[in-house]
Amino acid sequence: MKIAVVYHYFAHYREPVLSELIKKSKENGDEIKFIADNISNEPNLKLYNFDGYKENVQLVKNIWVKKFLWQKGLISYLFKYSPDTIVFLGQFNFLSTWIASIFFRVLGKRILFWGHGVYGSETGLKKLVRDCFNRLPHVYMTYGEYARNLMLKRSGNVNIRAIYNSLNVREQNILYKKLASSKENQRDDYVFDKNRTNLIFVGRLTSVKKINLIIEAINKLNSKNYNLLIVGSGPEEMALRKLVSNFGLEENVTFMGAIHDEIKLSWLIYNSDICVSPGNVGLTAMHALVYGTPVITNDDFSHQMPEFESIQDNINGSFFKVNDIDSLAEKIELWRRKIISNGRDDIRVFCREPILKKFNPENQAQLIYMEVMRDDTFYKKK
Incomplete structure (x- = not known):
C-alpha cells in the first residue's frame, strides 16, 4: 500500500506518533509519505524535521489568506x-483539502480525516459548513470520544473512530522513572515551598488560558497554604504580575519564564502537587498526568480541547464550573486535603494510568494504522 498523510506542517510534538507510523509502514511493507510545508504560521512553534526519514517527506507551499489555506x-x-x-x-x-478529498475520492482513493471533528459550540453557518466537511471522508478519526459522540448525532453516514492524542510518552516515562527512583526528585527550596501545596501552570500566558483565575482563587483561599509556579511567557505576563502585586501574593507566585527543556519541565511538574489550567487545558493535561500530577480545569467541554478526556473527575483531577472562582478554589482545596490525607504515591498511579493505557504514541499510531488498513473490501474492489 501507498499512504499519504497531509498536514499544513508537522509540529515537533508529533514526532513520536509519526515515527511509529513510519515503523508500522515498514513492518507491513507499505510506503508512507508525509506532505506539508516546512514553515509554520504560528510564532515560536518548533517543527519536526524528520531526521533520518527525509525520504518520507514531500514539501508543498502553504498560501494563507487570513485563516484560509491553499497548499500549492x-x-x-x-x-x-x-x-x-x-x-x-x-x-x-x-x-x-476540500478540493483534494472530493477529487481523489471520486478517483477511488480511500480518504481519512484526522482532527478535532466538532467541539459542540458551533452554530449557524459554521456548524453547517463543518458538518458538510466532516462528511467528505470514508472515516473521520477524532482525538476523543466527546467529539465522536457529537459527530455520530450530526454527521450522517461517515464512520467515526477515536484515536486520541499523545506526547513523547517514551521519553517522559524514562524521566519519570529517574525522578521516582533517585535524588533527582528532591524539591529545591528556592523553587518549591515544603510547607505549602505547590501548584503549577505550564503554557503560553494568553487570555484564553485564564491564568488570572488561579491567582484570584489563591487570594480567596488561605494564601499561607499555597505556592504557585507559572511556567511560560506571553502577552498576559505583565497583567498577571500586576494582579499578583495587587493581591500582595509576591511570596506565593513565581514566574519561571518559558522552559522548553523536558528534563527541567519533568522535574517541575513531578514535584508540583497540582497542575491548574483554568482555560482550555489541551496537551498540558497529558503532560502533567504522565508525571503523576493531578490536573484541574474547567467543565465547559464544548470549548475545551479534546485532551480533557484524560482527566477522570476526582480520581486524577477535577473540573470546576467555568469562570467560577469559588468553584476553582473549592477544587484546589479539595485536592490539597486529598494529598495531605492520601499522599502522592497512589495519586501518581491514577494520574498515569490513562496515559500509559490510551494517550500514548504507540496506541495512537496503532489505531490510525488500523483505520488505514481496516476496509479490506475497499481495496479488493480496486
Whole structure:
C-alpha cells in the first residue's frame, strides 16, 4: 500500500506518533509519505524535521489568506504519487483539502480525516459548513470520544473512530522513572515551598488560558497554604504580575519564564502537587498526568480541547464550573486535603494510568494504522 498523510506542517510534538507510523509502514511493507510545508504560521512553534526519514517527506507551499489555506502543489503531487489512502488533517478552513478529498475520492482513493471533528459550540453557518466537511471522508478519526459522540448525532453516514492524542510518552516515562527512583526528585527550596501545596501552570500566558483565575482563587483561599509556579511567557505576563502585586501574593507566585527543556519541565511538574489550567487545558493535561500530577480545569467541554478526556473527575483531577472562582478554589482545596490525607504515591498511579493505557504514541499510531488498513473490501474492489 501507498499512504499519504497531509498536514499544513508537522509540529515537533508529533514526532513520536509519526515515527511509529513510519515503523508500522515498514513492518507491513507499505510506503508512507508525509506532505506539508516546512514553515509554520504560528510564532515560536518548533517543527519536526524528520531526521533520518527525509525520504518520507514531500514539501508543498502553504498560501494563507487570513485563516484560509491553499497548499500549492498538493493535488499535482498526490496525482503523481497515486496513494491508496490519503489522510488529511481535518481542518475545514483548508480549501485545498476540500478540493483534494472530493477529487481523489471520486478517483477511488480511500480518504481519512484526522482532527478535532466538532467541539459542540458551533452554530449557524459554521456548524453547517463543518458538518458538510466532516462528511467528505470514508472515516473521520477524532482525538476523543466527546467529539465522536457529537459527530455520530450530526454527521450522517461517515464512520467515526477515536484515536486520541499523545506526547513523547517514551521519553517522559524514562524521566519519570529517574525522578521516582533517585535524588533527582528532591524539591529545591528556592523553587518549591515544603510547607505549602505547590501548584503549577505550564503554557503560553494568553487570555484564553485564564491564568488570572488561579491567582484570584489563591487570594480567596488561605494564601499561607499555597505556592504557585507559572511556567511560560506571553502577552498576559505583565497583567498577571500586576494582579499578583495587587493581591500582595509576591511570596506565593513565581514566574519561571518559558522552559522548553523536558528534563527541567519533568522535574517541575513531578514535584508540583497540582497542575491548574483554568482555560482550555489541551496537551498540558497529558503532560502533567504522565508525571503523576493531578490536573484541574474547567467543565465547559464544548470549548475545551479534546485532551480533557484524560482527566477522570476526582480520581486524577477535577473540573470546576467555568469562570467560577469559588468553584476553582473549592477544587484546589479539595485536592490539597486529598494529598495531605492520601499522599502522592497512589495519586501518581491514577494520574498515569490513562496515559500509559490510551494517550500514548504507540496506541495512537496503532489505531490510525488500523483505520488505514481496516476496509479490506475497499481495496479488493480496486
